Amino acid sequence: MHSQPYVETAPGVWGQVDAQSVPRYAGLGTFARLPQRHEVTDYDIAVVGVPFDSGVTYRPGARFGPAAIRQASRLLKPYHPALDVTPFASAQVVDAGDIAANPFDIGTAVDEIRDGVRGLITRPEQRIVMLGGDHTIALPALQAVNEVHGPVALVHFDAHLDTWDTYFGAPCTHGTPFRRASEQGLLVKGRSAHVGIRGSLYDRADLLQDAGLGFTVVHCRDIDRIGIDGVIDRVLERVGDHPVYVSIDIDVLDPAFAPGTGTPEIGGMTSRELIAVLRAMRTLNIVGADVVEVAPAYDHAEVTAVAAANVAYELISIMVG
Numbered sequence: 001m002h003s004q005p006y007v008e009t010a011p012g013v014w015g016q017v018d019a020q021s022v023p024r025y026a027g028l029g030t031f032a033r034l035p036q037r038h039e040v041t042d043y044d045i046a047v048v049g050v051p052f053d054s055g056v057t058y059r060p061g062a063r064f065g066p067a068a069i070r071q072a073s074r075l076l077k078p079y080h081p082a083l084d085v086t087p088f089a090s091a092q093v094v095d096a097g098d099i100a101a102n103p104f105d106i107g108t109a110v111d112e113i114r115d116g117v118r119g120l121i122t123r124p125e126q127r128i129v130m131l132g133g134d135h136t137i138a139l140p141a142l143q144a145v146n147e148v149h150g151p152v153a154l155v156h157f158d159a160h161l162d163t164w165d166t167y168f169g170a171p172c173t174h175g176t177p178f179r180r181a182s183e184q185g186l187l188v189k190g191r192s193a194h195v196g197i198r199g200s201l202y203d204r205a206d207l208l209q210d211a212g213l214g215f216t217v218v219h220c221r222d223i224d225r226i227g228i229d230g231v232i233d234r235v236l237e238r239v240g241d242h243p244v245y246v247s248i249d250i251d252v253l254d255p256a257f258a259p260g261t262g263t264p265e266i267g268g269m270t271s272r273e274l275i276a277v278l279r280a281m282r283t284l285n286i287v288g289a290d291v292v293e294v295a296p297a298y299d300h301a302e303v304t305a306v307a308a309a310n311v312a313y314e315l316i317s318i319m320v321g
Contacts, residue, residue: 004028006035007078009089014040015078016088024074030095031069031131032076032313034088037096044091045127045316046120049098050113053295054106055136055173059262061295065305066098066131068260068296069312072305080317083279087313090320096120106136106172114140121148121288127319129312132292134262135162135174138247142177142186145245145288151185152287153239154178154192157274158249159199159265161217163210174262174293182213189214193238195231195277196220196252199265220267228273232280239284246281246289246315248274250308258307260299271307275314282318289315 004027009015017033030036031047049066056062079086087093099116101109117140120128130141135158145152156162156178163179165171172180181187194210198220201207210217216238218231226234251261254268294308 003039004033004035009078009086013089013092029070029074032073032088034093034095037094040092040094042092043094044125045093045129045319046096047093047129047131047312047316048096048116048120049131050101050133050137051098052101052103052109052113052132052137053134054103054109056134056262057167057173057175059295059298061297062132062134062262062293063103064296065133065292065294065308068294068299068302068305069131069291069308072302073309073312075306076309076313080313083282083317083321085317085321087317087320093316106170110136110140110172113137114143117141117144118147121145124148127286128288129315130290131308131312132290132294135177135247135249135292136172137292138290139172139177139180141288141290142181142245143184146186149243149287151188152245153188153242154181154245154247155235155239155281156192156194156247157196157252158194158247159196159251159268160249160263161194161197161206161210163213163215164206178215179213187214188242191239191242192216193218193235195235196269198267220269223269223273228276232277235277236280236284241285243287244284246286248289248291248311249293250291250304250311251293253307258304260295260297260304261293262295274311278311278314278318282321286315286319291315
């Protein structure tokens, strides 16, 4: 039936390739060695790559992120002890391959990504986890999600606000997706948060304009003052009971934990801090997510790719948990 010896984790639900039959370093390199989309009759969560980085403003290379994250995900196992959940048995999770996007025309690429996401969430129960790619891809993802769920709350983990207006006159780059999303009415006003913001800015007005768009900011320096529990409280209170989209730029992590990214900033979150906040979000109605800006050319020993693969695993686990 299948090209790989997938384990039937529940009646009609196919999980990972049996690691006792095929070593983790062998076989097809799907995310977490899960079935491909065409190998199952239906699915609940689709993991899809978007190898696009034409919207970057500094170091390129995130187009190779999906492949690197998939490679690093080979080590993921079926049981999540911290959440006491077996995500690949609780839901049918598939690898939906990659969405091909025009590398020379950002506007065309945005349309192609939106259409690709639209084709993967054909009913409200289906969820998507996108592997980027640069952060430009969040805008078309939000556009597609809105067609199913309407405006959503956003929890955005990043070193940067990504609410700038234009860059060299371009309205859609990895630094502008959430300004465009706010302007297009894709977000529930006053129900979105940035987490992990730090580093230098062009002007103090950047923060004022961001607040005017309806965002609140949990700076990295706030973690020292209110702790991770305080961060969690602020995030949960902010989004309320609205459908939630989670967008994670891997540079929210300190470069010690994620060196392989295009715009690193010192003083970031630790891996443990990030997953603690994510795990506390399991009570939310998360309808979509992305993990972006992994640029493996700047990585060492797969440090960044391993972090991103595990973050994607956490997202799937809280979606089903």
